[in-house]
Amino acid sequence: MGHLSSLRLYNTRTRTVEQFAPLRGDEVRIYVCGLTPSAQAHLGHARSFLFFDVLRRYLEFRGYRVTYVQNVTDIDDRSIATARERGTTFDVVMAENYASFKASMRRLGVREPDEEPYATAYIPQIQAMIRMLIGKQYAYVVEDGVYYSVRAFPRYGELSRRNIEELEAGARIEVGEYKHDPLDFALWKFAKEGEPSWPFEPYRAGRPGWHIECSAMSRELLDPQGVGFDMHGGGADLIFPHHENEVAQSEPLMRRPPMANTWIHGGLLLFDSRKMSKSLGNFEPLSQLLDRHDPQAIRLLFLQTGYRKVMNFTEESIGAAGSVLDRLKKTYRLLRASKSGGDKGLLQRVDEALADDMNTAVALSHLLQEETPSLDEFERVLTLLGIEPHASWLEETAVTLPADFVERLKSALGPSTPALRAFAQDDKSVSPEALLERIIALRNEARTNKDWAKSDQLRDALASCGVALHDTSGGTTWSVVA
């Protein structure tokens, strides 16, 4: 389809909203910094990856061929420490947390990356890059490892807009560190006794620093020629030092910088106006949070806010998103049921909104405002935003009674209730649903007799069992409520 507007995206590198154009034909190569699974993922991670999922869907919608790489930092200091505490090895810790993260991403409808490189699988490439940096005098070897010499790269600080002198003033070399300058960072850490390590000739066995893996893997997978790839993304907290360091590592070895044409950063997610962290006591694992909230509602919640903005997460806001999701489901059911064609134009309005630096909030408002969109466009927009309608959307209400429905009903009504006495005699042969239908019949009988007290008593009893009644002109229906 034709697009009215070109795609405009905010580029952290230039601090402006720019027209987006791929470097090579219709191909868009994206590298997003993935998880370091030395601890459990939280909702803040989800916000970031959910955004890049929508960006990727939208780029494909516009006809680009997208290659999406999201790395896994599967070796770091924290995992070694955690493994030591738990009497296991770092790779076990990493594997556990990463499996949980992947399961959460599936629940959220985040598509799999095209490439998912693990740092430990790219040790040769990482070492090759370090050797080149040493050879070009950008790195040096000391007692405890190989360090990058920040002073060797004049453009250091450009991406994050940091002043190197000011950084220098606040930094210092810790006891036991051998680097020449406080700003220098480790490319390779020589292994201490008992630490996991990979051989590195002619130097010493050890493990890679955090920043170098992204430089090595993005080059290997997206830009072997060293002429740059299209987009590099991550959370705003990665701009400094992580992305700044990546630039410093990669660009001196490139034929034609910059490393990434467009740098895209997602705003952080706060909880109770604080960054989520264990020390502040507001940490909740993503997997646990997804047990409490509908993953699609969480996606909607994030779509309501500009991706670059700091966002504060509250239980109230997720409740509101749940209501929005219910509305979308209802609209979807109505559209599926109706034979008429519906109005065209929704897709184009959503396209326009997303072209404007991924304004998902406005896109979502179009989705909610449109009275009778065509089913086809409605479905395409939902898919574009990653809120794919599944089979359960078509069910008017939840039809599964709580497991303890019969028990709860017995205690709510009391054993002397006629309906239950009849039920008690053939306890096994009557389903809970049949019992419910019988209660409803009794209530309607009472209503016919204008016995409102009895009618309301039965309705209240069902309500206490999690079943709500709806009296319609066509009869009484029921639904399960939370």
Next chain:
RNA sequence: GGCGACGUAGCCAAGUGGUAAGGCAGAGCUCUGCAAAAGCUCCAUCCGGCAGUUCGAAUCUGCCCGUCGCCUCCA
């Protein structure tokens, strides 16, 4: 301390010079024995404060107040 972001109705939030999107919650009406559900309607003379620029500012400038982030591992 340095750098940066943000401050729009009870809550979330769009909107970067032309006179306040959308959602949640709430209110009223219709329907109903009542309630729920559903449908309809209403809900910021105003955008943290004070100055200034302008014919005109939530949108630009300055100062102030407040919140948060980065500067150490972090999506």
